[in-house]
Amino acid sequence: MMAMLKGIAASDGVAIAKAYLLMQPDLSFSKKTVEDSDGELARLNDALAKSTEELQAIRNKAAETLGEEEAQVFDAHLMVLSDPEMIGSIETSIRDKKTNAEAGLTEVTDMFIGMFEAMEDNPYMQERAADIKDVTKRVLSHLLGVKLPNPSMIDEEVVVVAHDLTPSDTAQLDRRFVKAFVTDIGGRTSHSAIMARSLEIPAIVGTMDITAKVAEGDILAVNGIDGEVFIHPTDEQKQAVDAKGAEFAAQKAEWEKLKHAETVTTDGKHIELAANIGTPKDLDGVRNNGAEAIGLYRTEFLYMDSPDFPTEEDQYKAYKAVLEGMDGKPVVVRTMDIGGDKELPYLTLPHEMNPFLGYRAIRICLAEDEMFRTQLRALLRASVHGPLRIMFPMIATLQEFREAKALLEDEKAKLTAEGIAVSDEIQVGIMIEIPAAAVIADKFAKEVDFFSVGTNDLIQYTMAADRMNERVSYLYQPYNPAILRLLKNVIDAAHAEGKWAGMCGEMAGDQTAVPLLVGLGLDEFSMSATSILKTRSLMKRLDTTKMAELAEKAINDCDTADEVVALVEQYTK
Numbered sequence: 155m156m157a158m159l160k161g162i163a164a165s166d167g168v169a170i171a172k173a174y175l176l177m178q179p180d181l182s183f184s185k186k187t188v189e190d191s192d193g194e195l196a197r198l199n200d201a202l203a204k205s206t207e208e209l210q211a212i213r214n215k216a217a218e219t220l221g222e223e224e225a226q227v228f229d230a231h232l233m234v235l236s237d238p239e240m241i242g243s244i245e246t247s248i249r250d251k252k253t254n255a256e257a258g259l260t261e262v263t264d265m266f267i268g269m270f271e272a273m274e275d276n277p278y279m280q281e282r283a284a285d286i287k288d289v290t291k292r293v294l295s296h297l298l299g300v301k302l303p304n305p306s307m308i309d310e311e312v313v314v315v316a317h318d319l320t321p322s323d324t325a326q327l328d329r330r331f332v333k334a335f336v337t338d339i340g341g342r343t344s345h346s347a348i349m350a351r352s353l354e355i356p357a358i359v360g361t362m363d364i365t366a367k368v369a370e371g372d373i374l375a376v377n378g379i380d381g382e383v384f385i386h387p388t389d390e391q392k393q394a395v396d397a398k399g400a401e402f403a404a405q406k407a408e409w410e411k412l413k414h415a416e417t418v419t420t421d422g423k424h425i426e427l428a429a430n431i432g433t434p435k436d437l438d439g440v441r442n443n444g445a446e447a448i449g450l451y452r453t454e455f456l457y458m459d460s461p462d463f464p465t466e467e468d469q470y471k472a473y474k475a476v477l478e479g480m481d482g483k484p485v486v487v488r489t490m491d492i493g494g495d496k497e498l499p500y501l502t503l504p505h506e507m508n509p510f511l512g513y514r515a516i517r518i519c520l521a522e523d524e525m526f527r528t529q530l531r532a533l534l535r536a537s538v539h540g541p542l543r544i545m546f547p548m549i550a551t552l553q554e555f556r557e558a559k560a561l562l563e564d565e566k567a568k569l570t571a572e573g574i575a576v577s578d579e580i581q582v583g584i585m586i587e588i589p590a591a592a593v594i595a596d597k598f599a600k601e602v603d604f605f606s607v608g609t610n611d612l613i614q615y616t617m618a619a620d621r622m623n624e625r626v627s628y629l630y631q632p633y634n635p636a637i638l639r640l641l642k643n644v645i646d647a648a649h650a651e652g653k654w655a656g657m658c659g660e661m662a663g664d665q666t667a668v669p670l671l672v673g674l675g676l677d678e679f680s681m682s683a684t685s686i687l688k689t690r691s692l693m694k695r696l697d698t699t700k701m702a703e704l705a706e707k708a709i710n711d712c713d714t715a716d717e718v719v720a721l722v723e724q725y726t727k
């Protein structure tokens with residue numbers, strides 16, 4: 155029997171290629187007494203040499219594809235490998251204690267890691283501890299003869315199979331070679347899934363156990379449209395997946411024709427279709443998909459792509475590039491939203507039971523106000539290069555908004571006093587992604603210039619269903635009447651104060667949600683660039699009066715999400 159696994163369809167497209175397991179191998183070993191110390195020392199030297207060679211190759215590849223600065227982290231690893239004090243101590247330990255190389259290595263590196271980690275106030279030493287941990291893993295893998303995965307070194311066509319992919323793993327994937335990825339865990343709004351959609355890499359998440367069912371090199375046929383993966387596919391299964399791919403390509407070609415078209419409903423209402431980006435490099439995709447604006451620039455990726463906090467100048471350059479690249483079209487830049495599933499290697503955050511409910515986004519920014527001020531200054535300086543809209547994430551209370559806005563005003567006043575030009579037209583808004591803010595949207599609407607609803611978080615907080623957890627994905631219900639009522643409250647509150655309401659969560663590009671959102675009067679829809687053209691195609695078939703009736707019925711008459719879906723189908727037939 156050829157196995158078929160179902161998961162959550164996270165990024166459209168199909169692929170047939172062999173599996174590349176991106177998994178941490180088992181690096182456990184037992185400590186042994188070995189009389190032949192010379193033999194163990196030779197094993198150690200061999201593992202050190204192989205690790206050096208491997209790291210040099212990874213370093214060169216990183217310099218080539220990501221730039222010299224990004225490659226520097228590997229220089230730090232190479233330095234650990236050639237540190238005479240550490241290597242000398244490992245050799246002494248192997249010889250004097252007559253242990254195997256694995257035990258000698260970890261005894262010494264554990265000691266250094268413990269010592270550096272204890273220097274809690276010294277970020278430099280914390281980083282050294284992380285470097286030593288990484289290098290120890292690599293040397294151990296050679297001693298044990300197992301493979302450490304290196305996503306950046308993939309140079310043939312593969313389907314990446316992993317338990318989970320972090321956003322930084324995903325950023326390293328080279329789409330020339332990585333034809334798809336499939337994971338055990340995750341949800342449609344995990345950041346790796348969102349990134350797969352912008353990179354146009356077909357993806358399936360939340361299969362539960364693909365890593366237990368697939369071995370390195372197994373052929374996989376991935377249908378990212380329906381969330382199906384075939385292990386050792388038969389010829390018929392391959393043909394079916396290829397046919398699905400061809401059908402999708404034909405549909406994409408149809409949508410392509412709308413690249414320069416206006417987004418207007420059948421009754422002539424214009425709706426702004428915007429794109430979400432993570433870096434200025436995404437601008438090509440934005441232009442190729444005919445976006446009318448940028449509705450969300452997730453600036454935390456600028457921080458994640460950098461070996462240390464990006465300087466004001468680095469940030470200014472990135473924001474300027476995006477504003478200029480959009481050629482006069484509006485750009486919503488969201489201030490840093492680290493935390494949850496997005497981590498910074500150089501910002502040690504406390505380990506938390508519930509990171510999505512913890513220290514993240516604006517909460518960090520208001521506490522680390524110097525870091526925040528740097529970003530605000532960079533944004534204010536960039537504001538002269540195009541219509542900039544600044545947005546604060548994870549706002550729960552009015553105090554937070556006021557405090558953030560006051561810091562912005564303060565930096566603006568300082569820049570002006572220094573004679574540096576700042577635009578007077580900057581709009582300042584917030585993400586609505588915490589139910590508390592959605593409920594008192596009327597209060598916020600008096601003070602902000604706009605709202606952008608972050609449904610990825612708003613749904614998880616409202617339904618108490620982790621957006622990353624496939625086990626509760628059945629509760630992650632964008633069409634639940636509870637969510638629709640919250641959205642109505644937010645949109646109506648904005649309009650009552652003459653403000654605009656947009657949405658930059660994934661729901662904005664969800665084809666079942668779009669008719670409802672048009673009916674609720676949402677002004678701006680921001681989504682992965684790759685969803686724009688199909689959404690434009692859909693909007694051009696909708697009538698706003700009919701959709702308003704649909705939305706009203708969904709909110710007042712439907713009891714469940716399923717009933718809402720059935721109603722949408724009836725209204726869009």
Ligand SMILES: C=C(OP(=O)(O)O)C(=O)O
Binds near residue numbers: 450491609612660
């Ligand atoms: C757009 C959102 O922000 P992020 O996905 O980055 O949390 C959201 O929460 O909907």
Ligand SMILES: [Mg+2]
Binds near residue numbers: 587608610611
């Ligand atoms: Mg969010």
